[in-house]
Amino acid sequence: MRYKQIDNQLFIENRKRLVSRLKPNSIVIVHSNDIMPTNADGTMVFKQNSDLFYLSGVDQEESILLLAPDFPDPKFREILFLRETNEEIAIWEGHKLTKEEGEQTSGIKNIKWNQDFEKVLYTILAESEHIYLPSNEHIRNASLVETANDRFIKSCMAKYPLYKYERLAPIIYDLRTIKSETEVKLIEHACHITEQGFRRILETVEPGVWEYEVEAEYAHKFLSNRSKGFAYTPIIAGGFNACVLHYIENNQQLKDGDLMLMDVGAEYANYNADMTRTIPVNGRFTKRQRQVYDAVLRVKNQATDLLKPGSAIPEYHAAVGELMTEELIELGLIDRTDVKNQDPEWPAYKRYFMHGTSHHLGLDVHDVASIYKKFEPGMVFTVEPGIYIREENIGIRLEDNILITKDGHRNLMRNIPIHADEIEDLMNK
Template identity: 75%
Template sequence: MKYHRVDSQLFVENRKRLMEKLKPKSVVVVHANDILPTNGDGTLPFKQNSNLFYLSGIDQEETILLLAPDFPDEKMREVLFLRETNENIAIWEGHKLTKKEGLEISGIKNIKWNQAFHQVLGSVLAESENIYLATNEHIRSVNQVQGANDRFIKWCQEHYPLHNYDRLAPVVYGLRMIKSSEEIRLMEHACHITEKGFRRVLEATTPGVWEYEVEAEYAHEFLVNRSAGFAYSPIIAGGSNACVLHYLDNNQQLKDGDLLLMDVGAEYANYNADMTRTIPVNGRFSKRQRQVYDAVLRVKTVATEMLKPGITIPEYHQAVGEVMEEELVELGLIDRTDIKNQSAESPAYKKYFMHGTSHHLGVDVHDVGSVYRPLEVGMVLTVEPGIYIREEGIGIRLEDNILITENGHKNLMRNIPIHAEEIEDLMNK
């Protein structure tokens, strides 16, 4: 991988916290993601299973993690299975992890080749009662492809039908919601790389540039700073394209007088940044653009102040909606009659602000965890209000990444320019 090796103590502590929450005489099994095919003999770039990375730090295919904290033989309480390499694999695919490297990365002392997995599993399960298995339980997931963990669930239940089965997701998701100091350091570094990309784009953006050229500027800056690239498919949306919430074409030319909305973030060591900025293509906001921009920024400022321990995301979204409502009235987009006649299911502000304000952020961009769990110290969330006026071709969203602290919050993107005057100054220096 491109990133500097992460301290193995992060993964040692993650496993320790997980094992403390398991039932007695339990086993945890997590498989790596598959390398997915495209067409012919092509494949997509490998992306590790988030839970496996969180618990081991291993970023390689065909990896299996087995945890059995109560097993009588201490050596078998943590076992990592790696793909055994050979000369042919080395020639065609390159280096694969050695057992020594697996230990250095994960902190797991018992490393075996993955062909030993079934034999070891049988020995461990003979002394166990509960099996925790990994499923993708993200509330926004659409599982259309059967992965290694899905296949193993079916196999395991067929071969060991009398054990008790438990879901790993609720346990590990609850842990992943709270970030350690090392995780926060990695996320701040991803934000720093994102800042470098944004500052580069401020210098490169001018009328006539194409959206994909802006995308390329980010890609260059991310890669030269040891990022694997974009944390998610980038949105580079000029003019009315910014009113398409998940615009991904990035193939239009930027025009004088238009705005450019950019929802991008760098990945670093599998941890993610998620930034949105909106800038004037010609370096100067028009009067109307500035009115809307300042309204979004005010909502973002108030919304950020609301992010404190104790509030739930549904409560928070409702409160932010009320703030946005007032800004839209001032902009002349809705009026008091619209508000009076609105329903709880379809508030008036939703015509111009259709999405939520925040989501958890971490190893996944839309990170896991219950939205009904009150915010706690150590959680990291986005704050991303927006106003989209299709009839005027104006779409503005502003987004930072916020760490919940004992005293309120810390902005991990505090050094990325966001105020209109600073953006104009940087674009015209």
């Protein structure tokens, strides 16, 4: 791992919170993600299963966590199974966790090699009734790939059909929604790394630069600050490309007079930042660009003020839509008649602002949580309104990461420049 080791108290506390939600005589089994193949003997960069990392801090493939909090023998109540390493693996693949390192990372004292898993599982099941297994129940999940957890669900239910199977996702998703102080600091550090990338861009962007060169500057700053790189595929969109919501080609040259929208974020220790900024390629906004920019910024600031305990995403998005409607009227993009005659299922503002304003953020960029769960202190959200005027070649989105507190909120990106005057000043130093 590149990041500094996390205090294992985080993972010890996370397990305690999970165990308190389980039914009596239960066990929990969570597998690491696979190393995904590409072609021939190629593989993708490993990305750990978020639930396993949340509960153990282990950032390595072929790992299994088994919790059995009510088992009679205390030493079998928490067990971490790791891939046994040897000299050949060390030569070809590098260092893998030892048992001692597994304990230091997770705070789990009973560390075993994977070959012991089936025997231990059989022993623990003899005293158990409920089996909690994880699945990807994210509302946007569209994966066709079978994971290690998916495979184990099939094999476990076939081999042990008479147990009571339970869904782990609703419990752990609910727990992961509220971030601890340590988690907030990790997200905030990812935001700080993202800030360094953005400030570098303000020094280097000018007409003639290519989108992929901007992407490269971010990558350099991220990697040199102990990040694996981008938290998600970056959007570096100049001119009309900024009106394409999921533009990721990043292969066009930036032109004088255009805007550039950048939706990027660094990851750090598996936690993620998610920032969007829009800047003028030549360092100066035109009058119309500034009008639209300031309108988006006003909506972002007002939307941020709405992020407070007690609300929920559906009504929050509706309220932000009303704010955006007024700004679009002021910009001359829609009028009162459009609003009066609008389809409630697709309000008039959706023509120019067609996506949601906020999503949960954490170990996953679109982090897990029910959209109907009321906002509580400890939740972290993005706030990202935008206006996209295809006929004017203007696409502007602004996005910060916000922690909800008992008194309101705290902007984890408060040090990243966002006001138009400040951006122009930094670009023209």
